[in-house]
Amino acid sequence: MRLFADSIAASAGLVDARALRRQPARTLPGPLQHVWQRLVGDADAWAAPLRSTRAPAAPQRVLVAVEHAAGSQFAALQTALRDAAPLPDDLACIALEGSGFRGQRGRAWEALRGNLHVSLLARLDLPAASVQTALTALPAVAAARAIERATRRRVRPGLKWVNDLLLDEHKVAGVLSATHVQGDRAAYALVGIGINVERAPRLARDPRVPPAGSLRALAGAACPTLETLTVALVEELDQAVAQVRSGDGSALVDAYRRRSLMVGRQVAIWPTSDVDRREAPLLTGRVRALRPDLGLELEGHGEPVLAGRLTFLDSANRVEHDVVEDG
Secondary structure, three states: OEEEEOOOHHHOOOOOHHHOEEEOHHHOOHHHHHHHHHHOOOOOEEEEEOOOOOOOOOOOOEEEEEEEEOOOHHHHHHHHHHOOOOOOOEEEEEEEEEOOOEOHHHOEOOEOEOEEEEEEEEEEEEEHHHHHHHHHHHHHHHHHHHHHHHOOOOOOOEEEOOOEEEEOOEEEEEEEEEEEEEOOEEEEEEEEEEEOOOOOOOOOOOOOOOOEOOHHHHHHHHOOOHHHHHHHHHHHHHHHHHHHHOOOHHHHHHHHHHHEOOOOOEEEEEOOOOOOOOOOOOEEEEEEEEOOOOOEEEOOOOOOEOOOEEEEOOOOOOHHHOOOOOO
């Protein structure tokens, strides 16, 4: 694994500053040059080896660290995929802070310093139909595992369908996933993860969105350092991608279902789009089961719910007591 940072500050805590070497952007490896230009511009890189502390890293792992991202790294990588730009097989990007970031369905999202913002790109070349559910589960499971690992299991968030991590009924992280499909093959997986480590972002008032929280406010002394969580998350993402590549993506889906906070809860399902602002939800009911395809079965409703925005209609015990151990 190798780190390329756009400043010494962007690499703080990840590598010893004495190991950093300035590398002109024009001398970066070919595919990385294109990514660097899109994410950073013409600035030189500060490069250093970055050792994995757990499982072996992805074979061509590159980590790009940006002090201030001028736009969403997830969106920039999506555009690069659409443009058929040359890309590394495995790439992780982190931003200490940024502007113009977007969350689910393009909603504005504050990328605040002190929080963790990661995008990961991984080449797959696998049958799209066989991996889609696993790729939906992948970023949420990896983020939950990373938080647990970085806090020595003192903090254990649960998963709210489909892409929120909750702690004490507060959203502490959100994830995105996209698959670049060519024919019937999933060529690349792209995931984006934002974890509120030190600060809770300001959210527009919306009864369909849980209140934001930070690990610092909710976990106190158990809150991990940004550096520890960064390394843990990149390594957990690598491990999860390796599971998908090996044909064991169902294990990620099982892990997602074990961590789900949904079963037994009274919920409301709203339209996915913000354009459809209804006064009443599309459906309400108690969740009877979370299916292997991550569809929700609601009592009194015959068809499973496969898409939508979900809110809880009941109160719940503290999230960390509801989580089942991950096998």
